[in-house]
Amino acid sequence: MTDEQASTDKDEHKGSWAKLSLVALGVVYGDIGTSPLYAMRECFQAEHAVAASHDHVLGVLSLIFWALAIVISTKYLIFILQADNEGEGGILALAALVSSNDTQNEYRRWVIFTLGLLGGSLLYADGMITPAISVLSAVEGIEVATPALDHFVEPITIAILIGLFLFQKRGTASVGTVFGPVMMIWFAVLAGMGIFQLIQAPQVLTAINPVYAIRMLSENGLAGYLVLGSVFLVVTGGEALYADMGHFGKQPIRISWYYVVLPSLLLNYFGQGAFLLRNPEGAVNPFYLMAPGWALYPLVLLSTIATVIASQAVITGAYSLTLQAIQLGYSPRTTIRHTSAEQIGQIYIPLINWTLMFACIGLVLGFRSSNNLAAAYGVAVTITMVITTVLFFLLTRMRWNWPLPLALTVSGIFLVVDLSFLGANLFKISNGGWFPLLVAGAAYTLMSTWMSGQRLLARRIRERALSVELFIADLMNDPPRRVPGIAVFMTGNPVGTPPALRRNVRHNKVLHEQVVFLTVTTASVPHVRLAKRVEFEEIGEGFFRIQISYGFMDSPHIPLTLATIPTDQLNLQGEDVTYFLGTERLLATERPGMAMWRERLFAWMARNAQPATAYFYLPPDQVIEIGSQVEL
Structure with missing residues (x-):
């Protein structure tokens, strides 16, 4: 390669990074980028706030500076982004990565998956609060401009939220390219507002000294500690940043943060601090008043506009989280629509969309102001951050083989910070923090019940299963009539005979010329390459075994996958292929397994899950369902 070619490739690489970094501004940093609307205000206006005195302003600014430096710039941007599951991020992807190497210790795997489930459940709660508080805090600027219009804030906010959620079914691909430039303007405005105020009170920059943060915590007792609950609002987008890594990669996310987002946020926060040094009464809404x-x-x-973009990122994150949960077996199947032919990550999930919409509207009507909502905001995210740190420690020991002292030191520093924020946020529970915990508890109950129920159902089916080899041998002693065509029996047990096959032979007295036992599994990686996706085995007597493995971010399109099998023995693309599905009617019983109420809940979830025909893209006119009754 010549020097000229190397230079051209390098320039193109830089250009690609620059483009991705710009787009990342609109997706990754929408949440954390709109925190200046309310974070500083809450430090001096919330129930556990401090007075906007000279020392308190500098102390709060110092806490904000070091929170951004430790939690975002160091923990997430340097360390957590390294914990990628083949390029994908997010707490479920992290849990899958940590557990993928641990095939022996079943209890430890259960703990890891439980932590992942709990973290994912808490993110659903965050996804409900973020759009409500972000849009509401932006629209509240009307009160500052024209106080007489304050009674229009809630209707306008609700109208914007309804429009945002109605738009989701069209997909975000068409507007995604404008998110980055708009957020670039937003961050430029944040920086400009801050610089204007800093010129008038540059002494506020001394708050970078950590001594001010230490004094804030040591000299104000409990009040100084509780203000951490409001300071935490400046870092609430950390988990979203990690979850969106798969869309852009590590380097563009880091470039956006260090060169644009962090400087703009710090300039605005310090600008608000400079404004408050001269106008302490402006603490009611320093962002707009300055x-x-x-x-x-x-x-x-x-x-x-910026908060709508921030909300879009959170909603998209909820869709991705749900897709991962379904593929990993934490959630029942639900309707998933792909809104872009080019980008597989562009999806729309109606159930999640309408649930989030009604929750956001309910939050606006129930809490009525961003001040009140801020009391509920942060509790869920702090717990998720603690879980992320714990999983990161397990990763450093189990996968990266760090020495114990090093792993404890790095994770311990982050855990101390996380637990400090968590302790301060726990005081918010009675003022609204109960809501995200209630949502997370409900989501965790549903997902853990589904996961446990699936395992129990598989165990019950295995108890009655007959091995494929024994079944074929018994069948060949008195062979039924063979009919033309290929029968594909889907089964979760690759070594047992599908109950649907046994019933078909027993009642219809026929057997297709070629019979395929098809098992679909989900790997603990986001994507499985086509070359490694299918395992094919000929059993004999016209029977075949196929096992398909998808990643938790892959689309499980069975007909397309079967078409890639390089064999002349089976033509799985023709119309003479019939898919046989077993549908179980689940009955809750007193047998050892799960609590009766959980068995009933699991049976209800199974009845309302999306049919396998649609989820696996099976042709409806080539599917036969054979039912059975299973006692749990």
């Missing part, structure tokens, strides 16, 4: 009067309405409009 703007010149002529800029208020344009700023409200830009803030609203």
Whole structure:
């Protein structure tokens, strides 16, 4: 390769990173990028706030600076982003990565998956609060511009949220390219507002000294500690940042943070601090009050657009989380629509969409202001961050083989910070923090019940299963009539005979010329290459065994996958292929397994799950379902 070619490739690589970094601004940093709307205000206006005195302003700014430096710049950007599952991030992907090497210790695997489930459940709660508090805090700027319009804040907020969720079925691909440039303008405005105030009170920059943060915590007792619950609002987008890694890669996310997002956020927070040093009474809404009067309405409009973009990122994250949960066996199948032919990650899940919409509207009507919502915000994310740190420690020991002292030191520092924020946020529970915990508890109950129920159902079916070899041998002693065509029996047990096959032979007295036992599994990696996706085995007497393995971010399209099998023995693309599915009617019993109420809940979830025909893209006119009754 010549020097000129190397230079060209390097320039193209930089150009690709620059483009991805720009787009990442609109997806990855929407949540954390709109925190200046309410974070600083809550430190001086929330129930456990402190007065906006000179020392308190500097102390809060110092806490904000070091929170961003330790939690985001160091923990997530340097360490957690290294914990990628073949490029994918997020707490479920991390749990799958940690457990993938541990095939011996069943109890440890259970603990890891439980932590992943709990973290995922908490993120659903965060996905409900983020759009509500973000849009509401932006629209509240109307109160600052024209106080007489304050009674229009809630209706406008609800109208924007309804429009946002109605738009989801169209997909985000068409507007995704404008998110980055709009957020670039947003961060430029944040920086500009901050610089204008800093020029008038540059002494506020001394708050970078950690001594101010230490004094804030040591000299104010419990009040100084509880303000951490509001300071935490500046880092609430950390988990979203990690979850969206698979869309852009590590380097563009880091470039966006260090060169654009972090400087803009710090300039704005310190600008708000400079404004409060001169106008302590402005603590009621320092973000809007420090703007010149002529800029208020344009700023409200830009803030609203920015919060809609931030909300879009959270909603998309909820879709991705649900897809991972379904593929990993934590959630029943539900309707998933792909909204882009080019990008597999562009999906729309109606059930999640409408659940989030009604939850957001309920939060706006119930809490009525972003101040009240801030009391509920942060509890779920802090617990998720603690879980992420614990899983990261397990990863460093089980996969990366770090020495114990090093793993304990790095994870221990992060855990101390996380637990400090968690302790402060626990005081919010009675003021609204109960809501995300309630949502997370409900989501965890559903997902853990589904996972446990699936295992129990598989065990019950195995108890009655007959090995394939014994079944074929017995069948050949008195062979039934063979009919033309290929019968594909889907089964979760690759070594047992599918109950649907035994019933078909028993009642219809016929057997297809070629019979395929098809098992679909999900690997603990996001994607499985086509070359390694299918295992094919000929058993004999016209019987075949096929095992398909998908990644937890792959689309399980069975007909397309079967078409890739390189064999002349089976033509699985023709219309003479019939798919036989076993549908079980589940009955809750007193047998040892799960609690009666959980068995009933699992049976209800199974009845309402999306049919396998649609989920696996099976042709409806080539599917036969054979039912049976199973006592749990």
